[in-house]
Amino acid sequence: MRSPLTLLLPALIPSWNFFDVIAPSPRVEYARLRSIGDTAGDWKAFRPKPQRLSPLEMLTRLVWNPRWNESLFLVSCAERLGDDETAHSEAEIFKRIAADVVREPQDAERPWLCFRVIFVSRVGEALVDEVQYQPAPRLLSGIAVA
Amino acid sequence: MTLQAAARLTEILLALALIQQSLEHLVRFRSEQVLFGVRIVLCGLVLAGIAAPWPLFGLAGLSVLILYRFEGPYNGGSDRMGLLALWCLTAARLLPTPALQELAFGYLGAQLILSYFISGGVKIVNPDWRSGRALADVFRFSAYPVSETLRAWADRPRVLLAMSWAVMGFELIFPLTLVWKPALIAGLVVAGTFHLANACLFGLNRFFWTWLAVYPAILWLQGRLFH
Numbered sequence: 001m002r003s004p005l006t007l008l009l010p011a012l013i014p015s016w017n018f019f020d021v022i023a024p025s026p027r028v029e030y031a032r033l034r035s036i037g038d039t040a041g042d043w044k045a046f047r048p049k050p051q052r053l054s055p056l057e058m059l060t061r062l063v064w065n066p067r068w069n070e071s072l073f074l075v076s077c078a079e080r081l082g083d084d085e086t087a088h089s090e091a092e093i094f095k096r097i098a099a100d101v102v103r104e105p106q107d108a109e110r111p112w113l114c115f116r117v118i119f120v121s122r123v124g125e126a127l128v129d130e131v132q133y134q135p136a137p138r139l140l141s142g143i144a145v146a
Numbered sequence: 147m148t149l150q151a152a153a154r155l156t157e158i159l160l161a162l163a164l165i166q167q168s169l170e171h172l173v174r175f176r177s178e179q180v181l182f183g184v185r186i187v188l189c190g191l192v193l194a195g196i197a198a199p200w201p202l203f204g205l206a207g208l209s210v211l212i213l214y215r216f217e218g219p220y221n222g223g224s225d226r227m228g229l230l231a232l233w234c235l236t237a238a239r240l241l242p243t244p245a246l247q248e249l250a251f252g253y254l255g256a257q258l259i260l261s262y263f264i265s266g267g268v269k270i271v272n273p274d275w276r277s278g279r280a281l282a283d284v285f286r287f288s289a290y291p292v293s294e295t296l297r298a299w300a301d302r303p304r305v306l307l308a309m310s311w312a313v314m315g316f317e318l319i320f321p322l323t324l325v326w327k328p329a330l331i332a333g334l335v336v337a338g339t340f341h342l343a344n345a346c347l348f349g350l351n352r353f354f355w356t357w358l359a360v361y362p363a364i365l366w367l368q369g370r371l372f373h
Contacts, residue, residue: 007213011229016261018223020268022283052295058346061292066170068292068349073220075289080217088217099175120287127287146176 001088024121026078027129030097032110036137041114046097047071070096078117081133090135098143112137152366153238153251157202159359160231161189164205166355167221167228181212199239206236224352230257231360248370255367258360259321262337266317275314278307290348316340330368334361 031041047067061068074096077089093115101113114137118129147155168182168189185208191201209229212220219225237250274280285291286300299306316336323333338361341354 001214002217004210004214007218008210008229008233011219011226012233014223014226014230014257014261016223016257016264017268018265019280019284021272022274022280022288025288027289049291050293053293055346058292061349062342062345062351062354063166064170065349065351066173069167069170069221069352070174072222072289072349073216076218076220076222085217092216095175122283122287 024119024130026075026082026132027118027120028074028078028093028097028115029118030101030113030115032101032107032140033112033114033137034110036112038112038137043116046074046100046115078133081117082119086135094135094138094143095145098140099145101140102145111140113140113143114138147362147366147369149238149244149248149251149366149370152362153235155362156231156251156254156359157192157235159362160228160235160356161192163352163355163359164228165189167352177215181208181215184208185212199236202232202236202239206232209233221352224350224356227261227353227356227360230254231356231363234363251363252367252370254360255363258357258364259324261357262317262320266314266320269310270314270318275310278303278310281306281310281313290350292347292349296347313340324364324368325372327365327368327372330365334364 028046029043030046031043033041053061074093077092080086080089081093094113097115098113114134116131116134119132120127120129122128165186168185171178171182172186185205188201188204188208191197192205209232213229219229231254234250234254238247241247241250269275269280272280274283282300282303285297285306291297291299320333320337323329338354338358341350341357345351345354
């Protein structure tokens with residue numbers, strides 16, 4: 001855990017280097033597994049984007065955008081995982097996926113939850129995907145989502 | 147605009163922006179509801195002008211707890227600008243002499259200018275930005291486009307080249323608007339439109355409200371430096 005001063009300092013002396021380079025972009029996928037060693041997971045994108053948004057929906061999001069902002073926080077967490085800041089980011093991603101998954105139809109045969117972070121980048125003209133982080137699965141029932 | 151009037155207007159706009167952000171956290175986890183519920187109450191006190199300046203100091207203290215909770219800003223650059231504004235306003239209220247108060251508030255205005263100028267500078271030295279390729283990559287594979295349909299913009303190289311140079315050009319010349327108030331106001335209208343477009347296309351609604359909240363600081367700074 002970083003000290004409050006090291007967390008606050010980048011805000012008080014900002015760098016403002018927005019989009020200086022377009023870095024590889026993380027995607028979070030999750031799967032429900034039969035056991036901790038199950039490797040046959042059916043991976044799904046977490047919070048896939050809608051196909052399209054109407055101008056009215058875009059404008060509404062100007063004042064009410066909690067899901068998207070949470071997704072952007074998960075992007076930050078996924079990028080931190082790439083920087084080896086693991087425990088907090090891993091727990092945040094598990095918690096937010098679990099909070100959505102518990103609302104889906106329950107599957108007693110698949111009590112374990114796992115996620116993986118795929119980084120998408122452009123090499124030449126092609127887009128390439130690479131799984132860069134996959135933690136040990138956790139029991140869905142053991143993740144606090146309150 | 148006097149320092150007091152500009153600082154008060156910034157306080158009000160920032161409190162409204164923070165309330166908007168905080169409401170979004172109330173629909174999720176209990177630990178966040180407590181933190182952001184307290185923030186809404188403190189923002190309400192700032193808006194009403196009750197017990198000033200203590201609610202502002204409370205917000206500054208709470209901001210550190212929120213940073214600690216998320217191990218950094220929840221939403222990157224927009225939260226950082228909100229923190230900067232909050233701490234500059236707090237310093238402007240706390241510091242003992244008018245000169246130091248001006249310095250704290252002027253720092254906020256100066257950082258707003260730098261937020262555009264440095265963003266333009268780091269882009270223009272990158273060949274991918276100069277060719278329009280970087281913006282194409284933003285649409286093609288970054289996490290930001292709010293819908294899959296928007297990714298098709300990556301296949302409009304001429305439009306993206308023009309957009310890239312429009313963004314870089316605007317960001318780099320923005321500091322020049324400081325010498326003449328009508329130019330600054332026009333610049334801020336363009337900047338606000340830019341943030342609005344980013345909010346619509348990339349879902350960055352927090353940037354729109356937070357940057358807007360800081361505009362009184364630059365309007366005051368312009369008057370202080372050029373009149």
